[in-house]
Amino acid sequence: MKGKFFLFPTNINQWQPINLIPDQYTADNLYDYIDGNAEVYRSLGVKEVFAYRWSRPKEADIIVDIFDMGDSNGAYGAYHNDIRDQKEIGIGAESEYMNNSLAFWKSKYFICITGMGDSHELNQTILELGKCIDRQIPDKGNPPKIIHVLPDKGLMKSHIHYFKDFNLLNVHYFISNENILGIDNGCEGVLVRYSLPESQEQFNVIIIKYPKKERAKIIAKNLKEILEQSKEFPTQEKASGIWEFKSILIHQKKNYLILIIDWQKKEIGDLYLNQIINKIE
Numbered sequence: 001m002k003g004k005f006f007l008f009p010t011n012i013n014q015w016q017p018i019n020l021i022p023d024q025y026t027a028d029n030l031y032d033y034i035d036g037n038a039e040v041y042r043s044l045g046v047k048e049v050f051a052y053r054w055s056r057p058k059e060a061d062i063i064v065d066i067f068d069m070g071d072s073n074g075a076y077g078a079y080h081n082d083i084r085d086q087k088e089i090g091i092g093a094e095s096e097y098m099n100n101s102l103a104f105w106k107s108k109y110f111i112c113i114t115g116m117g118d119s120h121e122l123n124q125t126i127l128e129l130g131k132c133i134d135r136q137i138p139d140k141g142n143p144p145k146i147i148h149v150l151p152d153k154g155l156m157k158s159h160i161h162y163f164k165d166f167n168l169l170n171v172h173y174f175i176s177n178e179n180i181l182g183i184d185n186g187c188e189g190v191l192v193r194y195s196l197p198e199s200q201e202q203f204n205v206i207i208i209k210y211p212k213k214e215r216a217k218i219i220a221k222n223l224k225e226i227l228e229q230s231k232e233f234p235t236q237e238k239a240s241g242i243w244e245f246k247s248i249l250i251h252q253k254k255n256y257l258i259l260i261i262d263w264q265k266k267e268i269g270d271l272y273l274n275q276i277i278n279k280i281e
Helices: 038-043 072-079 120-135 145-149 166-172 213-230 235-239 266-279
Strands: 023-026 048-055 062-068 094-098 101-106 109-115 155-163 188-196 201-209 248-253 256-261
Touching: 038 166, 062 120, 072 101, 072 109, 072 155, 101 120, 109 120, 145 155, 145 188, 145 201, 145 266, 155 166, 166 188, 201 266, 213 248, 213 256, 248 266, 256 266
Parallel strands: none
Antiparallel strands: 023 048, 048 062, 062 109, 094 101, 101 109, 155 188, 188 201, 201 256, 248 256
């Protein structure tokens, strides 16, 4: 790297950079570049985005987007905003490779490289570009600490979503039209899915860390009251304002709120709740 810019060779398999100095965007003008997902990156703390374009005559272009997310938590969250169930390629801290695209995160960066077509040489060039960026980031970075309180057994690693914003959680798992979980500045959370085929169980877990224990305690109490009151409303009225679930466990431990949702056997829900409680320091 030179300053905040990444360095690239002038030619990779005859693809050449159109702009060695990238187009640059911040949280304030990211909508000008990304129409759909800009709010996702903004909610996770994006600082800058560096956009490069590579071209080769008679071949499809390659887009290289490098997101400076401010820290590895934001980079992890940006990467895991999508379901990650494709091939791991061993680049960065985690990576996913498909026919004409590569996504990975490392340190404070989330990188997305996309070919606008599909060919063997284009795909090889995408990998070379990814490796080139990877080599220039010395620190691998760590997943958010909240991830470590998750039990391993049955965890669907393709369905992990880290968030700092209620709206982002709502995108992946609808909770309510209102921020009844009180997620605001200083909060972080994770939504994960578990699958236990031997028990014929699939369920969701939401864990939220608040700045203070008192805040978590109040939210847990209020949530139990809201859910109790919601039983009095007709289904069609309730569905428009709060999520439907088959079963739920709500627990507060220190400054954490834990929700175990849609388990079929209560002993399974209790087991995972206790494991999470024991992992919280």
